[in-house]
Amino acid sequence: MQPRMKQPALVVPESLQAMLALGKSTENCGVSERLLEMIHLRASQINGCSLCVDMHAKGLKKGGETDERIYAIAAWEDAPFFTEAERAALALTEAATRLSDRADAVPDRIWEEAKRHYDEKQLAAIVIHIALINAWNRFNVTTRQIAGKFG
Numbered sequence: 001m002q003p004r005m006k007q008p009a010l011v012v013p014e015s016l017q018a019m020l021a022l023g024k025s026t027e028n029c030g031v032s033e034r035l036l037e038m039i040h041l042r043a044s045q046i047n048g049c050s051l052c053v054d055m056h057a058k059g060l061k062k063g064g065e066t067d068e069r070i071y072a073i074a075a076w077e078d079a080p081f082f083t084e085a086e087r088a089a090l091a092l093t094e095a096a097t098r099l100s101d102r103a104d105a106v107p108d109r110i111w112e113e114a115k116r117h118y119d120e121k122q123l124a125a126i127v128i129h130i131a132l133i134n135a136w137n138r139f140n141v142t143t144r145q146i147a148g149k150f151g
Helices: 013-024 033-047 050-062 067-078 084-097 108-117 120-142
Strands: none
Touching: 013 120, 033 050, 033 067, 033 084, 033 120, 050 067, 050 120, 067 084, 084 108, 084 120, 108 120
8 A cells, every 4th residue: 555645734844733733732721641542543443544543552552551441442332441531532532523424413412421521621622632633534544644654
C-alpha cells in the first residue's frame, strides 16, 4: 500500500500548526491525556484510520494503559474495564463520529450521561477532540496514510 500523497497537513504547514494549536488549546480543561487518547483511538477505529489506530494505541500503552483496556476499546460497551465516565465519553465519541447513522445524531440520553460526568469546560474539550480526531482521520484515510509511520 502506498499513500496517495504526503499527509495534507504536512503539505500545508499552516494547517498543521492550526490543528496542533486546537489540540493544545484544551490542555487545561481538566480532561486527562489518557481519556483523550481513548477518544482518539475509538473514533479512529470507527473511521478505519489505521495510522491513527496504531498511533493512539501506542500512545495509550506508553501512557501506562493496560493491554486489556486498549484491546477492549473497540468493544467498550460489552467490556467491564471502563468507568461510567469513560463509557459516557466513548458513547459521545461514537455518536459524534457516526453523525449520519441516525436521525438524532447525538441523542439527549448520550449528552446527558456525558454531562453527568464532565463539567462544561471538560465537555467542550471532549467535543473539540472528537472533531479534531475526525478531521485527522479524514486527512489520513482520504490520502491512504500508512500505519506505523508515527510513534
